[in-house]
Structure formats: C-alpha cells, structure tokens
Amino acid sequence: xxxxxxxxxxxxxxxxxxxxxxxxxxxxxxxxxxxxxxxxxxxxxxxxxxxxxxxxxxxxxxxxxxxxxxxxxxxxxxxxxxxxxxxxxxxxxxxxxxxxxxxxxxxxxxxxxxxxx
Numbered sequence: 001x002x003x004x005x006x007x008x009x010x011x012x013x014x015x016x017x018x019x020x021x022x023x024x025x026x027x028x029x030x031x032x033x034x035x036x037x038x039x040x041x042x043x044x045x046x047x048x049x050x051x052x053x054x055x056x057x058x059x060x061x062x063x064x065x066x067x068x069x070x071x072x073x074x075x076x077x078x079x080x081x082x083x084x085x086x087x088x089x090x091x092x093x094x095x096x097x098x099x100x101x102x103x104x105x106x107x108x109x110x111x112x113x114x115x116x117x
Contacts, residue, residue: 034079039064042083042099042106049109050087050097054116058086058094070102078103089114 043062050057062083070080083099093115100108 035064035081038079038081038101038104039083041104042081042101043085045106045109046083046085046097046099050111053111055087055089055095055111055114056091058088061085062099072103087111087114089116 039062043057043060046062047057047060062085064081065084066082068080069077072078079102081101083101085097085099086094087097088094095112095114097111098108099106099110
C-alpha cells in the first residue's frame with residue numbers, strides 16, 4: 001500500500017540554471033511587450049503633434065533608433081528610447097522628426113525645419 005502512495009506523488013525540482021533561464025525568458029518577454037507599448041505611445045504622441053502643427057505623419061509609424069539605460073531626475077535608472085519618424089507638410093517632400101521617451105514620459109518631440117503650405 002505504501003508503494004502506491006509514492007507512485008502518485010510527483011516531485012518537481014528546479015535547478016538554479018532552470019530558474020535563471022526562466023527568468024531570462026520572462027525578462028525578454030517583458031522587454032518585447034514594454035517596447036511595443038512604448039512604440040505605440042510615441043506613435044500616438046507624434047501623430048497628435050503632427051496634427052496640431054498641420055503636417056501629416058507618414059506611414060503612421062515611428063522607428064526605434066536607440067535604447068539606453070539612464071538615470072532620471074530622481075536618480076532612478078530607466079530605459080531611454082530614441083525614435084525617428086517622417087512627416088510631410090506639402091505632400092511632396094519628406095522631413096524627419098525625432099522623439100525621445102524616458103521611462104514612460106516623452107521628453108522631446110521635434111520636427112525638422114519644413115515648408116509650410
């Protein structure tokens with residue numbers, strides 16, 4: 001009878017290596033999810049900024065150029081992402097713009113000099 005009690009019990013043991021790999025896997029998943037959310041946040045802000053200035057965000061997209069870890073004003077480390085995008089004011093020429101996102105706050109949103117129609 002005791003032998004059958006032991007056969008029903010399944011023991012799972014994880015090594016430190018298993019825990020590290022799982023942690024790395026979840027860290028990568030978090031980074032991908034956070035990057036997609038940050039990109040969408042910047043895209044919406046760039047689109048709204050272009051709309052307010054009477055220009056059109058081209059391709060309705062932004063491109064991640066650089067990611068760094070920097071300290072914020074309070075001294076905490078957070079991700080600092082730089083994006084580029086293109087816009088047009090006349091429909092003929094493409095101009096570039098930049099956006100900088102520090103943590104979840106847009107620090108800079110700038111358009112290159114362009115013709116006004």
